[in-house]
Amino acid sequence: MLKRAFALSDQGAKDLAKGIIATACANLIQIIPASLLLMVVMMLLEKAAGTQVNVGRNIPFFVGITLVLFGMIAIAQLVQYNLTYTAAYKESANRRIVLAEKLRKLPLSFFEKKNLADLTTTIMGDCTALERTFSNAIPQLLGTILMFVIMSVGLAVLDWRMALCIIVPVPVASIVVVLARKAQSKAELENLEAKRCAYDAVQEYIDTIKELKAYSKTDVYLDELDKKLENVIRCSFRNELAPGASTTAAQFILRFGLVAVLLIGGNLVIEGMLSIPMLILFLLFAGRIYDPFTNCFMLLAEVFAALVSIGRMKQIDNTQEQTGSDCCNNIGCDIEFKDVYFSYNEEPVLTGVSFVAKQGEITALVGPSGSGKSTVSKLAARFWDADSGLITLGGIDVKTVEPEVLLKNYAIVFQNVTLFDESVMENIRLGRSGASDEDVRAAAKAAQCDEFIDRLPQGYDTNIGENGSKLSGGERQRISIARALLKNAPVILLDEATASMDAESETMVQTALSALLKGRTVIVIAHRMRTIANADKIVVLDKGKVTEVGTPSELAKKGGLYAHLVALQQKQQMSSLPT
Numbered sequence: 353m354l355k356r357a358f359a360l361s362d363q364g365a366k367d368l369a370k371g372i373i374a375t376a377c378a379n380l381i382q383i384i385p386a387s388l389l390l391m392v393v394m395m396l397l398e399k400a401a402g403t404q405v406n407v408g409r410n411i412p413f414f415v416g417i418t419l420v421l422f423g424m425i426a427i428a429q430l431v432q433y434n435l436t437y438t439a440a441y442k443e444s445a446n447r448r449i450v451l452a453e454k455l456r457k458l459p460l461s462f463f464e465k466k467n468l469a470d471l472t473t474t475i476m477g478d479c480t481a482l483e484r485t486f487s488n489a490i491p492q493l494l495g496t497i498l499m500f501v502i503m504s505v506g507l508a509v510l511d512w513r514m515a516l517c518i519i520v521p522v523p524v525a526s527i528v529v530v531l532a533r534k535a536q537s538k539a540e541l542e543n544l545e546a547k548r549c550a551y552d553a554v555q556e557y558i559d560t561i562k563e564l565k566a567y568s569k570t571d572v573y574l575d576e577l578d579k580k581l582e583n584v585i586r587c588s589f590r591n592e593l594a595p596g597a598s599t600t601a602a603q604f605i606l607r608f609g610l611v612a613v614l615l616i617g618g619n620l621v622i623e624g625m626l627s628i629p630m631l632i633l634f635l636l637f638a639g640r641i642y643d644p645f646t647n648c649f650m651l652l653a654e655v656f657a658a659l660v661s662i663g664r665m666k667q668i669d670n671t672q673e674q675t676g677s678d679c680c681n682n683i684g685c686d687i688e689f690k691d692v693y694f695s696y697n698e699e700p701v702l703t704g705v706s707f708v709a710k711q712g713e714i715t716a717l718v719g720p721s722g723s724g725k726s727t728v729s730k731l732a733a734r735f736w737d738a739d740s741g742l743i744t745l746g747g748i749d750v751k752t753v754e755p756e757v758l759l760k761n762y763a764i765v766f767q768n769v770t771l772f773d774e775s776v777m778e779n780i781r782l783g784r785s786g787a788s789d790e791d792v793r794a795a796a797k798a799a800q801c802d803e804f805i806d807r808l809p810q811g812y813d814t815n816i817g818e819n820g821s822k823l824s825g826g827e828r829q830r831i832s833i834a835r836a837l838l839k840n841a842p843v844i845l846l847d848e849a850t851a852s853m854d855a856e857s858e859t860m861v862q863t864a865l866s867a868l869l870k871g872r873t874v875i876v877i878a879h880r881m882r883t884i885a886n887a888d889k890i891v892v893l894d895k896g897k898v899t900e901v902g903t904p905s906e907l908a909k910k911g912g913l914y915a916h917l918v919a920l921q922q923k924q925q926m927s928s929l930p931t
């Protein structure tokens with residue numbers, strides 16, 4: 353039950369259960385000093401009443417028992433600390449790893465719906481909330497409830513009327529806190545959303561600072577950012593207020609309980625139905641029961657807030673993973689699309705796409721912007737799953753193969769290159785971990801990188817900055833081509849791979865590529881028609897449909913969309929030539 357309620361691992365649930373028992377024991381042990389005090393009070397009362405008790409003679413007994421008690425309390429708290437804190441930190445670290453593992457297996461469509469700040473908040477912030485709750489709130493709360501049940505039974509045995517006086521305020525106060533939960537959850541959600549928006553805005557501000565400065569929009573953007581940050585303050589305040597009000601009301605009810613114990617108990621003493629020591633005992637026990645509960649009501653608010661975080665984690669946990677077989681028994685590497693339909697968020701993008709990209713051939717996808725070319729290449733690599741139709745690699749439906757296994761067959765160069773804040777060497781080695789320095793250098797040479805790498809201060813060991821910020825667009829693209837070449841995969845997807853290069857670099861890279869592409873299945877997307885003039889096959893896409901298929905010369909003769917695009921670019925080139 354703990355496992356399901358708090359999205360815990362098996363070990364985490366076991367550790368939490370042990371923590372709860374340890375906390376209940378620690379709370380129960382702390383009742384003993386109250387009992388001891390009562391014994392002293394009773395002795396003093398008896399002495400005052402003239403009975404023969406010699407308090408002095410019992411001093412060694414009380415000193416001894418106090419020392420034993422201190423030892424027991426220290427041991428109980430140590431055990432409780434070990435069982436709760438250590439286990440909570442282990443569990444939350446484990447949770448982060450499990451979440452990161454899960455994210456690895458989720459389809460890209462999931463990341464389209466969630467944004468980076470939201471996911472970072474879940475992995476870091478929500479896990480931290482969980483850590484706090486498990487190390488402190490939940491064991492304290494459930495441990496106190498356990499202690500309350502045990503003590504209630506004990507008190508009822510002593511005197512059921514007084515026990516009732518002590519017990520009743522606890523559920524009443526708890527109901528007040530629980531009823532306020534709805535308002536609190538709403539405030540907590542609004543607070544998380546406000547924080548997410550602010551994180552997003554700060555991140556966007558840093559990412560786009562160049563553009564904002566270029567268009568003199570920094571002030572406007574900062575005004576908007578200020579509003580978002582002020583909203584965080586407002587929401588945080590509301591979030592504190594919601595549990596604060598209910599907790600105060602609950603604490604007031606408990607104080608009222610203490611007064612009730614005194615009044616009713618006093619009345620019973622006057623009527624001779626309860627002895628004074630018993631009344632003192634019940635008053636002491638009421639204090640011992642109510643004290644941890646006062647704390648618990650605040651912790652309950654923390655648990656409710658954590659439940660919102662747990663809900664967000666469960667959402668990730670419950671997202672369908674892209675699964676499939678661990679082996680891909682493809683025969684050859686032809687890629688075939690058969691009547692493929694696909695939409696992003698219900699918006700149709702591909703409608704009945706069919707074509708074959710043969711092994712050993714370069715297949716170029718051509719078409720106006722937004723016609724679906726990149727989408728086709730992403731579906732071929734199973735970044736998304738098609739809504740209907742069939743996509744095969746060497747006769748195997750890509751949907752049946754585990755994405756990471758499938759992707760071993762692909763080397764992909766995207767238009768938007770992603771590089772890491774590492775050396776050139778390590779950035780290229782990402783293509784094939786464990787590749788030797790010589791292999792990395794050979795791939796870099798083939799992708800025409802060596803000329804600019806030699807100019808870098810530490811050559812291949814130069815750190816290229818965050819996302820390759822110290823390199824030009826063309827240099828970054830060449831590194832990503834080198835990385836793809838190093839991977840040496842049988843299928844190569846090039847999505848505007850040479851778009852950021854000047855004509856000279858593009859020609860050099862293409863010469864190198866054409867030698868390396870031999871025997872592989874190559875799908876190329878390029879807007880510049882001369883980039884794909886040597887393709888074996890052109891597939892023309894228009895509004896998500898294949899409208900023409902053929903060799904460049906066949907399509908040029910046909911006079912359709914391809915011929916029109918070629919003519920248009922030739923005209924543009926002519927008009928841009930100096931006269």
Ligand SMILES: Nc1ncnc2c1ncn2[C@@H]1O[C@H](COP(=O)(O)OP(=O)(O)OP(=O)(O)O)[C@@H](O)[C@H]1O
Binds near residue numbers: 464725
């Ligand atoms: N992740 C996404 N979420 C929602 N819509 C998307 C997404 N990616 C692309 N689209 C939409 O799908 C359509 C096809 O996009 P795609 O990138 O495949 O076209 P393209 O032909 O490669 O365009 P371009 O030549 O401009 O790169 C476009 O209308 C685009 O707005």
